[in-house]
Every structure is written in C-alpha cells, then in structure tokens.
Amino acid sequence: MLSHINLSEFESLLGKLLEQKPDLSRSDIQEMIEKKKQKIGAGYLTDQGALFLIASDLGVSLSEPLKVEMSLKDLYVGAKEITLETRVMNIYPAKEFSRKDGSQSLLRTMTVYDSDSRAKVKLWDEKANLPGIENLKPGDLVRIIKAYVKSDITGSPIINVGSGSNVETSEAPTSIPSLDSITDDVSVIKENQQNLVVSGILDGNVRLVEFINFKGRPGKALHLRLKGKDGTHARVVLWNADEKSIPKMIKTGAKARFIGVRTKSGQQGLELHGDEGTVIEIEGEKEIQPLIVRILSLTKNDSGNVLILAAQKDKKILNITDLASISTNLKVGEVIECVPTKIYGNTVTLQGDSFIRKIDDERLPTLSDIRTRIRDVKQDDSIYCIEAIILKVPEKREIQTKTGEVVLLCEMLIEDETSQIWLKGWRNQARLLEQFTLGEIITVAGVIAKTGLEGRTELFLTPFSSIIKKN
Numbered sequence: 001m002l003s004h005i006n007l008s009e010f011e012s013l014l015g016k017l018l019e020q021k022p023d024l025s026r027s028d029i030q031e032m033i034e035k036k037k038q039k040i041g042a043g044y045l046t047d048q049g050a051l052f053l054i055a056s057d058l059g060v061s062l063s064e065p066l067k068v069e070m071s072l073k074d075l076y077v078g079a080k081e082i083t084l085e086t087r088v089m090n091i092y093p094a095k096e097f098s099r100k101d102g103s104q105s106l107l108r109t110m111t112v113y114d115s116d117s118r119a120k121v122k123l124w125d126e127k128a129n130l131p132g133i134e135n136l137k138p139g140d141l142v143r144i145i146k147a148y149v150k151s152d153i154t155g156s157p158i159i160n161v162g163s164g165s166n167v168e169t170s171e172a173p174t175s176i177p178s179l180d181s182i183t184d185d186v187s188v189i190k191e192n193q194q195n196l197v198v199s200g201i202l203d204g205n206v207r208l209v210e211f212i213n214f215k216g217r218p219g220k221a222l223h224l225r226l227k228g229k230d231g232t233h234a235r236v237v238l239w240n241a242d243e244k245s246i247p248k249m250i251k252t253g254a255k256a257r258f259i260g261v262r263t264k265s266g267q268q269g270l271e272l273h274g275d276e277g278t279v280i281e282i283e284g285e286k287e288i289q290p291l292i293v294r295i296l297s298l299t300k301n302d303s304g305n306v307l308i309l310a311a312q313k314d315k316k317i318l319n320i321t322d323l324a325s326i327s328t329n330l331k332v333g334e335v336i337e338c339v340p341t342k343i344y345g346n347t348v349t350l351q352g353d354s355f356i357r358k359i360d361d362e363r364l365p366t367l368s369d370i371r372t373r374i375r376d377v378k379q380d381d382s383i384y385c386i387e388a389i390i391l392k393v394p395e396k397r398e399i400q401t402k403t404g405e406v407v408l409l410c411e412m413l414i415e416d417e418t419s420q421i422w423l424k425g426w427r428n429q430a431r432l433l434e435q436f437t438l439g440e441i442i443t444v445a446g447v448i449a450k451t452g453l454e455g456r457t458e459l460f461l462t463p464f465s466s467i468i469k470k471n
Contacts (some may be wrong), residue, residue, distance in 0.1 A: 187228025200226030
C-alpha cells in the first residue's frame with residue numbers, strides 16, 4: 001500500500017465490513033483481498049481498493065468516501081469525489097453524440113499518468129470545453145477535483161469529470177515523472193501495452209491511406225515505420241489521424257516520438273497503433289522546402305488525379321499526387337520545381353496552395369540513371385526502376401482475399417544480368433502487364449519489393465508505375 005493512504009481509514013472500512021458480515025474473520029477478508037489483487041493483476045489494485053470490490057461482491061455498502069488524494073493506482077469502480085494530481089499524456093477532440101433518450105451530449109477524453117499508472121479521463125458536457133482545455137500539452141501537471149469512477153467495457157476504472165467536478169492546471173512541486181522519463185525506445189515495447197510514449201527513428205515509407213470503416217464511413221490512416229536503438233523495426237498505424245495535427249514535413253531518418261499509442265500483434269511482429277488523440281513529435285525541418293525533380297512517368301488514378309513518378313538529384317524517387325490539377329501540361333522527361341502541400345517520406349501531395357514551374361537542369365537523373373539491378377533489390381520501402389527481359393509470358397488469375405473479395409492478379413518472371421524475380425500487378429495494375437510477351441526487354445519504373453504469396457521477395461506495381469518496352 002502506498003505511504004500516503006490513510007491506514008486508519010482502511011481499518012475503519014474493514015471494521016464496517018466485518019460488522020455487516022460477522023461470519024467472516026479478519027483473515028478471511030485478508031485472503032479475499034489477496035485473491036482479488038491476483039485476479040485483477042499485480043500493481044493495479046491496493047488493499048483498500050480490493051476491499052471496496054469485495055464489499056460490492058458481498059452486497060455490503062461501504063459508503064464512506066476517501067478523504068485523501070488518491071493516486072491512479074488506488075482507483076476503484078464506484079469511487080466518488082476523488083481528487084488526483086496527474087500529468088497529461090494526450091487529449092482528444094470533443095465529440096457530440098446522442099443519448100438513449102434522444103438528448104445530445106458532449107464528451108472529451110484525456111489520458112493521464114502519475115508515478116505508478118495511467119488512466120483515461122472522460123470530461124462530460126460543459127467540462128469537455130473547460131477554458132484552456134485545448135491548450136493542455138503532453139506533460140502538463142493538472143489536478144482533477146471531485147471526480148467519480150466508473151468502469152469501461154473491460155472493467156477497467158475510468159475517471160469521470162461531470163458538473164460537480166473540475167480540472168485545474170498546477171505548478172506545485174511534484175514527484176510525478178516528466179514525459180521524457182516515461183518515453184520508451186521502440187525496441188523495448190511488449191505485447192498488450194496501452195497508453196505508451198514511444199520514440200525511434202523514422203525508417204521507410206510514410207503513407208496516408210484512405211479507407212472505409214466497418215460502419216461504411218470514410219477514414220484515413222497514417223502508416224510509418226520506426227527503428228529502435230538495436231536496429232529492430234515496428235510498424236506504426238495512426239487510425240483516423242487528424243491531418244491538422246500531423247506535420248506537413250515528415251522526413252525519413254528523423255527522430256520521432258508518439259504519445260498515446262498501444263501495442264498490437266501484426267503479421268510482421270509487434271505494431272504500434274494510435275488514433276486521433278495520438279500526439280506526433282518529429283525533429284527536423286517543419287517548413288516545406290521547394291523540390292526540384294525530373295518527371296519519370298505520368299499516369300492517372302480512378303479519381304482522375306495525376307500521379308507523377310519523379311527523381312531528385314540524389315536519385316531518390318518520389319511519388320507525387322496532384323490533387324489540384326496543376327500538372328496537366330507537364331511531359332515525361334521535363335524538370336520541374338514545385339512547392340508541395342505535404343511531404344511524407346517519398347510521398348508528396350500537391351493541393352490548392354502548391355506551385356509548379358518548369359526549369360532547365362541537366363543535373364537531374366534520367367530513367368536510365370536510376371536503374372537498380374535485381375540482385376540489389378531489398379524489402380526496404382524503396383521505389384525501384386528495373387530493366388529486364390521477360391522470361392515467362394504474363395499470366396492472369398483471380399485471387400480471393402480474406403474478406404471474400406475476388407481480385408485480378410497478373411504476374412511474369414523477369415531477369416537481368418544479375419538475377420531473376422517475379423513482377424506482379426494487382427487489380428488495375430494487372431492490366432499493365434497484359435500487353436507484353438516473352439523475350440521483350442522492358443523498363444519498369446516505380447515498383448516496390450515485398451514478400452509475395454510464396455514467401456519470396458517479389459516486385460509489385462503501384463498506381464505510379466509505368467512499363468516501357470525497349471526497341
């Protein structure tokens with residue numbers, strides 16, 4: 001039991017329980033306390049908290065509230081008028097929803113931590129928009145006053161701040177550790193961890209993916225990859241990411257920290273998952289810098305947006321999506337200077353505030369300058385350009401996905417002077433391969449390498465890919 005909990009209060013509550021249950025002895029209650037703590041899990045429950053849960057199981061009311069400040073470790077379902085000192089981990093946008101009676105309610109969720117534990121706080125109605133609540137930053141010290149505790153769907157205690165409660169910032173001396181002190185390197189994360197603060201080096205491609213959720217509503221997810229101090233990697237997925245809170249410049253190789261994430265097992269090991277409340281901190285440049293690139297290919301997606309595959313002076317290949325229709329007069333081979341709206345790794349977005357102009361610069365590499373030999377291809381999120389001969393006529397087949405969807409797959413075997421590899425295209429990209437035949441030499445621009453259905457490294461076409469037959 002923590003030192004600031006009043007032992008005489010525990011004795012008083014124990015006495016009340018024994019009075020109402022004379023058939024039980026003190027040792028019986030103590031044994032029940034130990035079993036309850038073991039069941040809930042080590043480090044999550046004090047003797048006093050366990051006593052309240054046991055009283056509830058026995059149908060006994062211990063109505064006397066705690067009269068001291070609690071720590072998060074001492075929380076128990078049913079506690080009322082509690083006061084806590086904590087630090088903010090992250091804070092979510094306020095959401096409006098309908099109650100069962102048809103009335104509208106406002107809710108904002110916040111994650112807090114102290115020296116022992118971490119917990120969620122729900123701020124209801126007018127408390128969701130307390131003056132200054134949106135200005136709270138990760139690590140800020142706050143006092144939660146006269147709150148009450150309910151359980152979530154897993155039975156974990158949730159702090160609730162209602163009409164009689166309050167949240168105040170504090171500058172008092174505290175032993176609660178700083179945010180830096182609770183930050184873990186991505187190499188030490190474990191299964192089933194929640195409310196984490198994790199740091200690492202951004203390594204690999206950065207993608208903002210649009211999807212339709214199980215309710216049929218559109219959403220966006222930011223996909224990244226973090227490298228730890230020991231060289232291990234973990235995939236990071238931020239669901240329903242708020243684009244306003246995402247930096248416009250995310251460079252590969254930058255140090256990053258994610259505040260408010262959880263671990264989840266994925267196909268390639270442990271992953272970090274976050275949501276619209278996750279805070280992203282990335283070191284380095286924050287302002288968008290102009291890009292000078294040579295256009296390698298121009299295509300269009302199903303929405304009619306122009307997709308540009310381009311190369312920088314250092315031979316890095318970029319995927320540029322034009323959402324503002326400002327590249328309609330461009331041609332393959334031209335060099336342009338552009339000011340993008342967003343740069344996420346090798347993914348660049350042009351929107352209404354973007355700018356493009358043609359320039360002359362012979363220093364920019366051409367398609368032949370950035371060729372990669374097949375033996376040098378790696379599964380590292382790089383974008384490759386390959387020149388090879390077709391060893392096997394493209395074959396089409398239909399594949400049923402895990403969701404039951406039937407999609408088209410086209411594949412062919414290609415080879416250069418160093419090695420052989422399978423080149424594959426799914427869905428619309430499958431049709432790019434149909435026009436080619438055995439023995440033709442092709443240049444394939446804008447492909448990625450990853451593990452195929454048979455477990456080997458294979459090349460896959462993307463919406464930015466193009467294939468040119470060599471005369």
